[in-house]
Amino acid sequence: MPKKKILIRIGSLRHGGAEKVLVTFLKNLPSDRYEVDLLLNLYSGKYLPEVPDWINVIYLNKGEMITTNRIQDIPKKAIRVIYQKSLNQFPSLLYNGKLKNKKYDIEFAAIHGMRDEILNSPLQSSKKIVWIHNDLSQVKGYTHDEIRKFFGFDKILVISEKIEQLFYKTAKNESEKHKIIKIYNPLDTEEILQKAEKSIDDYSFDSSVPTFVSVGTVFPQKGFDRLLKVHQRLIDEGLKHRILIIGDGYDFENIKKLKSELGIDETATMLGFTDNPYPYFKSADFYILSSRYEGFPTVLFEAITLKKKIIATDVSGVEEMLNNGELGMIVDNSEEGIYSGMKQALLHPDTFLQYKEALNNYLMPFNLKNSVQKITRILDEL
Known part of the structure; x- marks a missing residue:
């Protein structure tokens, strides 16, 4: 044939x-x-x-x-x-x-x-x-x-x-x-799990301070500007944590400039692109999706595979991927929504144990x- x-x-x-x-x-x-x-x-x-x-x-x-x-x-x-x-x-x-x-x-x-x-x-x-x-x-x-x-x-x-x-x-x-x-x-689940075991050389995690990781092409769609503004707001309230953004794109310099203008260079890091973000996923305390819109955010598939505690804005595909909020926290698609989710994670981390337990018993349909x-x-x- x-x-x-x-x-x-x-x-x-x-x-x-x-x-x-x-x-x-x-x-x-x-x-x-x-x-x-x-x-x-x-x-x-x-x-x-x-x-x-x-x-x-x-x-x-x-x-x-x-x-x-x-x-x-x-x-x-x-x-x-x-x-x-x-x-x-x-x-x-x-x-x-x-x-x-x-x-x-x-x-x-x-x-x-x-x-x-x-x-x-x-x-x-x-x-x-x-x-x-x-x-x-x-x-x-x-x-x-x-x-x-x-x-x-x-x-x-x-x-x-x-x-x-x-x-x-x-x-x-x-x-x-x-x-x-x-x-x-x-998407290749086995590849994600294997790559997550690699060592990290260019970033050190502080176990005493919660770290939120976010991965994506640096476009306005991804809402990294909202994430950084919320980060500054929480820091000003005395809630210590770190932000790690992994990715590159045409908006990279604008977001980097915003980070400096907000005075959060010490607590927020923009790592740029890496072909293996999975060790960072694994080491971070929370995965956060701050997008304004999506189709079906494949990055959540990766976070689910690695059993991460997830906070995600309510964009297309999120309810479907997170099983209507069973596998992670879905927040309003706004700066205020991101703020409420992150504040909950910092003040009441035990509330995320229910998601962790659900993930451990979850059979991936993707x-x-x-x-x-x-x-x-x-x-x-x-």
Whole structure:
């Protein structure tokens, strides 16, 4: 039986949740059944080395992501933007050139931002799939009409009940509803547990002071500004604790500057990106999710795997992941909510024992093998 030819598109393989999930999926995809071209807008990102050798990586531009408007960066940034916009406007240039007139069976948008690139493909015969990782009702610019455009795909993969319900409400008929398929993100539990045993060299935990760890790409979405403001407020109230933020992103310098302006450089640390955050998870007293919005925060899957005491804002996927508050504390999606959760943890840590006990008896429904099998079944049936 001939291998199915698949084109997968994503911006880059930077240190984000969707990128990590995609690479985990590719590492578990059977190479004897598929021929995969992975097309990146930018050949960049920490997860590039993890892409299996049999995956053919193609890119439009090479180099690091340009997140500033420094004068010396503007020409390179402009060239990249013009080049990518030209290919979007005249997709046949891309398919006849970079993609060498290849006829794909399936074209796959690995994130919602690749919607138009895949739907505007000149290949009329290919089946088209999109993977939605965010609650688009919370993402700027995604009106009802914009979300409706996703029904141009043959299959819409969603990662949480909340996103599933959003698309069900947007669907006009049963045919469109059949396009929507909920699949939990494929993440490797065994890998998380193994990596958590590694030693830490660049950060020391103080057992006498509670530490809250938070991991994520440093974007406004993640709410690290709220977390730091709450941290300062609690410190001012005399509640000693430490904050450790792990991750990088275009908002990193802004959050770092805010940390200094708040006068909390001694008690809050921004570690930057690490390809193994799990020893920090393991050593911290609490995991805190301060996000303004999410799709299905895979970082909570990691915190659950490591049996951490969790505080999370009430964003998409959190109730589902924390079993309606059985496995961790769900707080209001606001600065005040984060404050109340952290204050409870500091003043009454015993209240978190109920979550710890529930986690110890919890059987994880988010199974790597099941998720990969479900996606490959879709690929095979299209």
